Amino acid sequence: MALSFLAAAGLRSQVQTPDAARLKTTAPSADIFSGTVVKFTERSLTVIRKVAGQQAVTRQFSCDAGTTVEGKLRNEARVTVRYKATESGGFLAVHVIVR
Numbered sequence: 001m002a003l004s005f006l007a008a009a010g011l012r013s014q015v016q017t018p019d020a021a022r023l024k025t026t027a028p029s030a031d032i033f034s035g036t037v038v039k040f041t042e043r044s045l046t047v048i049r050k051v052a053g054q055q056a057v058t059r060q061f062s063c064d065a066g067t068t069v070e071g072k073l074r075n076e077a078r079v080t081v082r083y084k085a086t087e088s089g090g091f092l093a094v095h096v097i098v099r
Contacts, residue, residue, distance in 0.1 A: 033059050034080045040073055045093055047079060061093035062086070071098025 035049035038058070045061045061083055073079070073096065082095040 031084070032080060032082050033061075035059075035078070037073065037075055037077045037079055040075070045073075045079075045081065045096065047081060059091060061091045063093050067093045067096065069096045069098065073098055 033047060035047040038048050039046040043063055045063055048056055048058045050056045061081055078099045080097045081093050083091045083093050086092050
């Protein structure tokens, strides 16, 4: 009897309500990019990601007063950048973690 109760509870937790599905699609999304710093200034950050067997990808992020940095930012530092796309087609760094 207890087993049937647990099975019913498990099935109920897997069913999503329309409200839950709508909340997931309206949540703000932020993307993440990891790599090595090749250039940085007070207003921008350029990071390159190299993966064996693939072309290197370089991304430039703008920084503003809301950008937070964990650690000491320097050239050749490994970083993870949480960013969001801007309306102008660029990228704004929201949070930078220096590893």
